[in-house]
Amino acid sequence: MMKVFVIIAVMCVLFSCKQEKKYHDTNHDRKSLGTSDKLADILKFQQKLNDEFKDPETSPLADRFRIDFETLDFFQPDTNYVIVAEFIRTPEALPFSMPTTTERESTEVVYGIAKFTINGKKQELEIYQTPELITQEKYKNYLFLPFTDATNGEETYGGGRYLDLRIPDGNEIVLDFNKAYNPYCAYNKKFSCPLVPSVNHIDSRIVAGVKDFEKK
Numbered sequence: 001m002m003k004v005f006v007i008i009a010v011m012c013v014l015f016s017c018k019q020e021k022k023y024h025d026t027n028h029d030r031k032s033l034g035t036s037d038k039l040a041d042i043l044k045f046q047q048k049l050n051d052e053f054k055d056p057e058t059s060p061l062a063d064r065f066r067i068d069f070e071t072l073d074f075f076q077p078d079t080n081y082v083i084v085a086e087f088i089r090t091p092e093a094l095p096f097s098m099p100t101t102t103e104r105e106s107t108e109v110v111y112g113i114a115k116f117t118i119n120g121k122k123q124e125l126e127i128y129q130t131p132e133l134i135t136q137e138k139y140k141n142y143l144f145l146p147f148t149d150a151t152n153g154e155e156t157y158g159g160g161r162y163l164d165l166r167i168p169d170g171n172e173i174v175l176d177f178n179k180a181y182n183p184y185c186a187y188n189k190k191f192s193c194p195l196v197p198s199v200n201h202i203d204s205r206i207v208a209g210v211k212d213f214e215k216k
Contacts (some may be wrong), residue, residue: 019091024079027173042077045179048070050070053069072166078178081208082175083177084174084175086114086172087113087114087171088113091135093109095131097180098197100194101159101196108130109130109131111129112173113127128172141166142163145200146161146194147162147163147196148161149202151206155212157183157186161180162181176208178208186204
């Protein structure tokens with residue numbers, strides 16, 4: 001599915017695997033978009049992600065993979081995976097340490113709970129806020145949703161995928177799973193990536209967003 005890039009690229013290598021948070025919609029409410037506009041929005045996201053992976057300044061790929069890189073493998077855009085979820089804030093939640101793929105731990109806070117139905121099944125996921133990010137004006141509204149689903153280890157990366165979100169104004173939040181992306185450690189083991197908590201498993205196949213990466 002993204003910070004002040006030179007600084008954050010370094011931080012991503014040393015501290016975290018969250019990408020620069022740049023794939024948010026800033027000029028419209030996607031709940032009110034028509035199908036064609038939602039599809040255009042998804043394609044725009046895919047193009048931006050591909051551009052990032054091609055750019056040597058922002059790509060997580062090692063040079064031997066980046067040189068011939070053309071595109072990530074995406075599921076076909078599907079607006080059925082643009083979900084308007086009930087959003088329940090959890091203001092009493094305390095910071096906790098989220099394990100990562102390395103010895104480092106990521107400090108997170110459960111900012112809220114998303115409740116929704118997808119593929120006919122009810123789901124409930126935790127959405128996190130990263131204290132170190134909210135000190136930056138540009139990312140004070142940033143939220144982080146890591147999840148696993150029934151496609152992991154087959155069509156998608158075994159460790160799960162991430163969604164970047166913003167704090168909504170009301171009690172609903174849009175989850176566009178077409179913008180689900182892989183953590184950087186799916187492409188390069190030098191990155192340290194937060195592990196998806198077991199409570200954030202979706203008991204269904206989410207056939208939207210970025211697929212697993214095949215090194216050629």
